[in-house]
Amino acid sequence: MNNFQSIISNIRNQNNFKKINTIEIINKIVATLPYNLRKSFMYSSIKGEVLLFAFNHPTSVSEFNNYKKNIILSTIEQLKIIKKDSDDFEIIKNIKDTKAYLPKNILNRFDIGNIDIGYKTIEYYKERANGDFIIDENSPYAKYFLSIKNIIKKNNESSN
Numbered sequence: 001m002n003n004f005q006s007i008i009s010n011i012r013n014q015n016n017f018k019k020i021n022t023i024e025i026i027n028k029i030v031a032t033l034p035y036n037l038r039k040s041f042m043y044s045s046i047k048g049e050v051l052l053f054a055f056n057h058p059t060s061v062s063e064f065n066n067y068k069k070n071i072i073l074s075t076i077e078q079l080k081i082i083k084k085d086s087d088d089f090e091i092i093k094n095i096k097d098t099k100a101y102l103p104k105n106i107l108n109r110f111d112i113g114n115i116d117i118g119y120k121t122i123e124y125y126k127e128r129a130n131g132d133f134i135i136d137e138n139s140p141y142a143k144y145f146l147s148i149k150n151i152i153k154k155n156n157e158s159s160n
Helices: 004-012 015-030 033-042 058-082 089-090 144-160
Strands: 042-045 050-055 098-100
Touching: 015 050, 015 058, 015 089, 033 042, 033 058, 050 058, 050 089, 058 089, 058 098
Parallel strands: 050 098
Antiparallel strands: 042 050
């Protein structure tokens, strides 16, 4: 009589259930992501040579694509070395890139809104400092502080 683990192993080795192996390998890759990305991870798929990750928030997509993509690619390369002699290697051997995206149905929930750039407002503030502070002559930064002091006094004179 076979135990439960051997039954599952035999089922996974059948061609009809290769998707289970793919999901297991991708789950190992997802497990290497930081908690905030794992929390917003939805699902993944392999399209040609690209492993696609779907997230439920645009900031997660941006963080993955800008900061975590190279880490995941190196993880996949390490998995290729580790799994070289197993059936799992067939699943990951063609992956050369990863990308994160936001599914269209979730993208439609985020209202970007209208951005009016018809004119620009430049804010400026009146100098509140008066340039009356003591500078230690022995400080290695004395010339920089003297320069700042002179700039502040010059700005006060030109604004009056």
